[in-house]
Amino acid sequence: MQLAFDNDKYIRIQSEHIRERIAQFGNKLYLELGGKLFDDMHASRVLPGFLPDSKLRMLYQLRDSLEIVIVISAQDIERNKVRQDLGITYDEDVLRLRDEFSQRGFLVSSVVITHYSGQRSADAYRQRLEWQNIKVYYHYLIDGYPHNVDLIASDEGFGHNDYVETTRPLVVVTAPGPGSGKMAVCLSQLYNEHARGREAGYAKFETFPVWNLPLKHPVNVAYEAATADLQDVNMIDPFHLDAYGETAINYNRDIEIFPVLDAIFTSIYGSNPYKSPTDMGVNMVGFCISDDEVCCEASKQEIIRRYFQALCRLAGGACNDAEIQKLALLQKQVGINTAYRKCVVAARERREQAGTGRPFAQAAAMELPDGTIITAGASPLLGSSAALLLNVMKHMAGIDHSIKLIPQNMIEPIQKTKITFLHGKNPRLHTDEVLVALSVLSLNDENCRRALESLPQLKGCQAHSTVMLKEVDARTFAKLGVNITCDPARK
Numbered sequence: 001m002q003l004a005f006d007n008d009k010y011i012r013i014q015s016e017h018i019r020e021r022i023a024q025f026g027n028k029l030y031l032e033l034g035g036k037l038f039d040d041m042h043a044s045r046v047l048p049g050f051l052p053d054s055k056l057r058m059l060y061q062l063r064d065s066l067e068i069v070i071v072i073s074a075q076d077i078e079r080n081k082v083r084q085d086l087g088i089t090y091d092e093d094v095l096r097l098r099d100e101f102s103q104r105g106f107l108v109s110s111v112v113i114t115h116y117s118g119q120r121s122a123d124a125y126r127q128r129l130e131w132q133n134i135k136v137y138y139h140y141l142i143d144g145y146p147h148n149v150d151l152i153a154s155d156e157g158f159g160h161n162d163y164v165e166t167t168r169p170l171v172v173v174t175a176p177g178p179g180s181g182k183m184a185v186c187l188s189q190l191y192n193e194h195a196r197g198r199e200a201g202y203a204k205f206e207t208f209p210v211w212n213l214p215l216k217h218p219v220n221v222a223y224e225a226a227t228a229d230l231q232d233v234n235m236i237d238p239f240h241l242d243a244y245g246e247t248a249i250n251y252n253r254d255i256e257i258f259p260v261l262d263a264i265f266t267s268i269y270g271s272n273p274y275k276s277p278t279d280m281g282v283n284m285v286g287f288c289i290s291d292d293e294v295c296c297e298a299s300k301q302e303i304i305r306r307y308f309q310a311l312c313r314l315a316g317g318a319c320n321d322a323e324i325q326k327l328a329l330l331q332k333q334v335g336i337n338t339a340y341r342k343c344v345v346a347a348r349e350r351r352e353q354a355g356t357g358r359p360f361a362q363a364a365a366m367e368l369p370d371g372t373i374i375t376a377g378a379s380p381l382l383g384s385s386a387a388l389l390l391n392v393m394k395h396m397a398g399i400d401h402s403i404k405l406i407p408q409n410m411i412e413p414i415q416k417t418k419i420t421f422l423h424g425k426n427p428r429l430h431t432d433e434v435l436v437a438l439s440v441l442s443l444n445d446e447n448c449r450r451a452l453e454s455l456p457q458l459k460g461c462q463a464h465s466t467v468m469l470k471e472v473d474a475r476t477f478a479k480l481g482v483n484i485t486c487d488p489a490r491k
Helices: 007-024 041-046 054-060 074-078 090-103 120-131 182-195 218-226 238-244 252-269 292-315 321-333 342-354 384-397 408-421 431-441 446-453 471-480
Strands: 029-033 066-073 107-116 136-140 170-174 201-205 234-236 249-251 363-367 373-377 462-465 483-486
Touching (some): 007 029, 007 054, 007 201, 029 182, 041 218, 074 090, 074 107, 090 107, 107 120, 107 182, 170 182, 182 201, 218 234, 218 292, 218 321, 234 252, 292 483, 342 373, 342 462, 373 384, 384 431, 384 446, 408 431, 431 446, 431 471
Parallel strands (some): 029 170, 029 201, 066 107, 462 483
Antiparallel strands (some): 363 373, 363 462
């Protein structure tokens, strides 16, 4: 995978910039953290070289001066909201996040339950956390939030919330997902710090959109693709343009809420330290791109990937036409369509060669780092994804294509177990089963060992399947770092 992002520079200058912002506000800063800390796969795809846990590594440079507050909405507890990428509820994810942070040496000082209005489920959750010696605070629903500024910035608004006790200069406020109330917690703390005679500041840390890249730069368009289900729109920040005469990029929700934030800041402090929503951010990602062309290409691939992902969700009833239409429009904005993705064209051609009416008319293709395209079709023994993985490994390891790495007499007993004892319907081997078989054979077979050793070279490769993958195959490709898309067809 060709690198295009200087991760070491990012960790250095991002941590320095946050230190400067802490000093700007008298050594107390509430930092609203958006996006993912441990597994920011979107950023690592569109900025090749950005590590999925780069933000966490950056914060590690500040760990002795920071503490973490995790926010969860009582409404999300009540409806058992699930984090789709992990398949766990938000309340469970709070505990997961706390454990992850603690294991890495970070102080998690408390949990704030927001949007509280007496929900019994929230009370039970608070008790559960307190049994584990976790400090818990309630923040209440405020009528007319966020527009009723007079009520919000009063003792009946923010002043009614529990004051969250903190001890360190940097307080990172994070949550399992969007809509949890992170910003409101930060602003409430500013009000209550001020009421106690202490001054504090607020800043926002989000990676996208990248404020100092052009509006229609593929990296920023890819962010719109990633949030198409939310209908987020990137915009030129009019407040920043008016204040400084400079173009900066932000997204619609931050721009729309800025006049309200301006009024709240003014109500608390008498003035607003920020002249634009872009001013509130601390993101330095745009200064660490080392190869713009590579990032543009990676972002175009991501836009198409999001489009196929939405098509598959639409086929499962979990998406709507508006999202599909927006993603199609975003492709046009950067001058591409699905045919731009070479592995898509190759997989469909391979399927056509097999004959669409045949029982195993499915195919898959992968584009390797040097531009080589490898394809595979399904057979009675192997699904097209498993066959593709074998073909790619043989090519990478320099093994002749005619050599059968897994003999048929080994595959057939596995198939018998799947059908006879596990009562499966599909006898063909999946990708994980192929890898397990190769691992066993590698003890005595040099070709199998070499094939397995080639797997790290697949990271960052682009692949496509003409049918939707089973979950087990999707997980395998994800673990290998392969960016795979699928046609919305079932087989």
